[in-house]
Amino acid sequence: MTTLPESTDKKLGLVIDLDTCVGCHACVISCKGWNTENYGAPLSDQDPYGADPVGTFLNRVHSFEVQPEDKPAQLIHFPKSCLHCDDAPCVTVCPTGASYKRAEDGIVLVNEDSCIGCGLCAWACPYGAREMDGEEKVMKKCTLCVDRIYNENLPEEDRVPSCVRTCPAGARHFGDLGDPNSAVSVLVEERGGIDLMPEQGTKPVNKYLPPRLKDDIFYQAPEPLAPVVAEAKGFVGWLDKMLDKV
């Protein structure tokens, strides 16, 4: 049923630290790998070795430049995947009931056997978290690695989403954001975690930790070097004066 649950017992989700992410895209690749080999239809590529390759990914890393008023610009790497919203618009628009949010843990999933591939859920998502697979013609999205996190065949340290397990910088955290005492909730509280596009009213579960303030010492530019020649002489000096007058 594509109505949303009144509330969910848990709110499993990710916390992404924009201060720590180094933009290596390892999470993108591990996500593609795990989700191609496991749950649901594989994430296909079209023309992968040709001139115009295109493919399905559930996680992508943007890079943004932020220019503060009076300080040097900052480069911020920005991983983006499904935010498993509390008020997920992608769920309610689904005409077939394929798109749903689980009452037990809040994960938003697609039942691929019921998906007609109309694409309306992707239209309704402001974050670009859903992509239609070019081969299977069904909607693909982050499952929060639902086939890892409860999987007792895996060693305990692997029972987290593939992107979290892979991140070499420790920029991705997984946990229950509905529990105020969980490690992820404490992290969000301490670092002032934010919602993306709060004005869209989606109430995302995933949070982003903004970059920490940079120490001003980094912004103190070195004194400019003294000019070696104060004023040009000879022909160059004459040319310089002439050109100034033109």
Next chain:
Amino acid sequence: MHPAPSVIVFTTLSGLGFGLLFWLGLGLPVVTGWAAFFYFALAFGCAVGGLLASTFHLGHPERAWRAFTQWRSSWLSREGICAVASLVVFGLYAIGLVFMGQQWVVLGLLGSVLAIGTVFTTAMIYTQLKTVPRWNTPVTPVLFLTLSLGGGALLAGQGVAALVLLLAAGAAQVVWWMQGDKALPQSGTTLATATGLGSIGKVRSFEPPHTGTNYLLKEFVHVVGRKHSQKLRLVAAVAGYILPILMLLILPFGWFVAALAAVIHALGVAASRWLFFAEAEHVVGLYYGKR
């Protein structure tokens, strides 16, 4: 948004078809026998042809029946139900008129309500999307409804109603265009809110996540279709509204004038629908520094 030809054909034709069915259901005009056959063949041709075209953009059309199940939450599901219910009711109503010379008034009225419901639910599929600020306005269903009923009135030979409704549709179209051009900036969604980085400074897309294209860019950031938007707006305004209105005002109203006006009108509506998709900016484009 990607202007998929199947969706443009669907909304244009089915709008006209259900518009014509609306008038036939009201008994404007009451036709029986062969005349009724031709009217209903035209209406069903447009409505069913449009619905069939719309299934072409589905990844799995064989599962389309599942779309009738989620009417509690989904406008797309409601549209499917309204469309099928309307066609079934009008099928029975048409049998009465064509083969028995009987007008079953209640059935006709019920069908007309369902026909309006179909056009309204179609419009709401787009109107509900906060992610596309240009569509997210009450003017969208007003535009869809006046166009459908106005075009239907042309086909049904209802000159006065067509004139009034096309004037109303033209006004709605102008308001929709003017409002739409300001919709994205006024929505409050910017790259700053999309990234949450606005409090640090001015945010700019430095490097996209992928060097090639992807589903999101092809579906939501379709800038090629906007290249001739001003010329197409002129085409839509002249063919969709101005010419049919002038023909209704100046020429003596008859079936030939009505049919010619309807064809010209349909071409204008198709141009307007192309722009409806091509000019619509999805907020996900902001992440890519595009709109």
